Amino acid sequence: MSSPSASLALWASSWLAGVSAPDDVIDAMADWAPMHLLVAADEASAQLTGLSWPSPRADGVASVLTAIRAQIPSPSSDAVIELLLPGPGAVENLPPSTGFARAALNAGQAVVVGLAGTDGLAFVPTVEGPDVMRWTVFTVDVLSHYVHDFSLGEAEFAMRDAVRGAADALGSMQSLPTRSTGGDARTRIANELSELMRHRYPVDVPERALRVLESADRVSAILSVARTFAPTEAPTAAAAMAREELIRPLWAAVRSARLSAVAAGIASSVPRT
Structure with missing residues (x-):
């Protein structure tokens, strides 16, 4: 969560x-x-x-x-x-x-x-x-x-692309010259995911919505780690701009996917007459 x-x-x-x-x-x-x-x-x-x-x-x-x-x-x-x-x-x-x-x-x-x-x-x-x-x-x-920017189906498709895009972004970030001392990226991503996954979901959240939420968490974890490899004090304006151009649309996709998936989970359980 x-x-x-x-x-x-x-x-x-x-x-x-x-x-x-x-x-x-x-x-x-x-x-x-x-x-x-x-x-x-x-x-x-x-x-x-x-x-x-x-x-x-x-x-x-x-x-x-x-x-x-x-x-x-x-x-x-x-x-x-x-x-x-x-x-x-x-x-x-x-x-x-x-x-x-x-x-x-x-x-x-x-x-x-x-x-x-x-x-x-x-x-x-x-x-x-x-x-x-x-x-x-x-x-x-x-x-x-x-x-909502996405339907649940569109969000699922967008997250498949975003996982690949986030991995590419991480590789690009690590190639930029920064002041970050870094660390093992996979370990740090796993730690980010572990923090997100310790929060439980209700049992009535649909499986498809859960898949979208889990994919969004994975992209978020990769982007969070990528950001630490290229901190705010980027050495050049060009590097800072390149970083933002890489991650801005991915963060937007994560936001939209989370909204769509949570809305689908709520729609499946809110009582109706």
């Missing part, structure tokens, strides 16, 4: 479908941090949700689930649980010029929960310390449709 928001989106949808127990969700989120703080983003959100503001409380993941259940109290075709992974040039699903948009961009992730076409909640995580994660809760308009 690549992020706390991806974990929350998949596990919450599995819980709402009755496949996973609350303790399963709490255990999965505890792998990210043993303590979870919850706070409303502003006074209006606090009044709507009953959450504390402006100081967070150590309410834990159980309170996150309570807030989600309040938004989706029963099975509905309008139920929305949406993972967002915004970044530079990828803000299509964010409400412009809002506190939520700024927070989600800074975090690079968020989860939107509610019924389509109504006011819902958005959860944005930030790391407060080695063992503490803070969830800031915003009131947002829940869209009836969220933009």
Whole structure:
């Protein structure tokens, strides 16, 4: 699992479908941090949700689930649980010029929960310390449709190409003159993958979505290692530009693939009427 928001989106949808127990969700989120703080983003959100503001409380993941259940109290075709992974040039699903948009961009992730076409909640995580994660809760308009760059089939195809492209990028990065002392690339990639794979998926995530997520993790691990072989202080402007041209489209493909795969996992489990 690549992020706390991806974990929350998949596990919450599995819980709402009755496949996973609350303790399963709490255990999965505890792998990210043993303590979870919850706070409303502003006074209006606090009044709507009953959450504390402006100081967070150590309410834990159980309170996150309570807030989600309040938004989706029963099975509905309008139920929305949406993972967002915004970044530079990828803000299509964010409400412009809002506190939520700024927070989600800074975090690079968020989860939107509610019924389509109504006011819902958005959860944005930030790391407060080695063992503490803070969830800031915003009131947002829940869209009836969220933009995805890929279908699941397209994401699977894109990840096959991206695995090869990432390996080529790593080879090119290692040939650039840098200040990195390096190390064994395969070992470092394995360590990156091990960190991503220690976070579990619910049992109801479709096998095809899991394949896409695992491929995205593999590409991400290779790119992360490649980046350390060519650190920010590249010796020449040309080397820095060459590095960015190699990795930018690959990171974009990883982001799109993760969004598509998580959306497919949620669609398979969110309760419907």
